[in-house]
Amino acid sequence: MKIATYNVNGVNGRLPVLLRWLEMAEPDIVCLQELKVPQDRFPQAAIRDAGYDAIWHGQSRWNGVAILSRIGHIHETRRGLPGEPDDQQSRYIEAAVGGVLVACLYLPNGNPRPGPKFDFKLRWLHRLYAHLAGLVALDAPVVIAGDFNVIPTDFDVYAPERWREDALFAPEARAGWQHLLDQGWSDAIRCLHPHETVYSFWKYWRGAFERNAGLRIDHVLVNPAALSRLVEAEVDTAPRAWERTSDHAPLWVRLSPA
Template identity: 65%
Template structure:
């Protein structure tokens, strides 16, 4: 089973690129972020024609998350991150697929930091940590995939010293990511590529993709029971090099024991 996460940076503008990638890579499950489209403008028909059922949580102009399943629709478990009924941002959706629980998240950026946006990011992270711990308590296989907007370590960013005060790299968010790993979650991409420079995001400015001046901010965290099933993990850089690409590249894992 191949599970991917992909921040599409606007599903309407990037739909041709998304469909091309789906046809080339044929993932079984896809978590999408930053749809930038209201609920009614999600391209359900185009994705069904490509062979994918979907559940989605849209929002006008920004945010938005979706889970795609090849050959059928995911079974929705949750829409929205628990812990704050007043938070109406479309940043989390959760499904059950072939015995797996799959959570798709778009964690707040948090810039400028410090400030209200960074405070919101930290509060969202606190709620996410609590939910992640509750998922582990279910003793079921879980994948938490998405754009975390967190650079975990110096290895995950070009020129780390330029990013020390950025909301993606401040000590508070790196500590929160470390606490998730401390719960038992497994960073799939780093597990498969220890010590390797591997990025998932490159800004459009200053030829950063051509120079490989990137960040690793798209992550797939696995519950501990999935560790023996992790066969591979990588980044589809070719999608970032395509026509009208997202500034993120799809990041994926392969699990043994399923289709």
């Protein structure tokens, strides 16, 4: 089973790129972030024509997450994180698909730091930790995929000294990431590529992609049941070089059959 995550940076504006990638990569399950569309503007027909069912949690202009499947019914289990009733941002959706529980998330950026946006990021991380505490020990495989907006270590960013003051690289954000690992989740990329330079995001300017001046903020976390079936984890850099593409590249993992 191939499960992918992709921050599309506007699903309607990048739809040709997304459809081209779906045809090329043939993922079984896809988590999308940063849809930037209201609920009624999601391109369901085009996604269906590409062979995928979908559920989505849209938001006008910003945020938005979706789960696609070409392997069967998507049974939605949660929309939005618990813990802050006034939070109206569309950043989390969760579903059971093909015997795997999949969560798609778009964690807040948090800039500028310090300030209310950074405070919200840290609260969101705390709410995520609290919710995932009930999922990590499940006997079924659980995959948490998305744009975490956290650079875990110096090894995960080109020129780390330039990012010291950024919310993506703040000590508090990195500590939140480590709390998730300490909770029992495993970073799929680092499990299989512990010593390789792996990036998933490159700015559009100054030839960042061509110079591979990137950072790793898109992640897949797996619980022990999923880790026992993890056989591949890669970033697909090809779409990042296409016309009118996202500044992120898709990340995918493959789980062996049960």
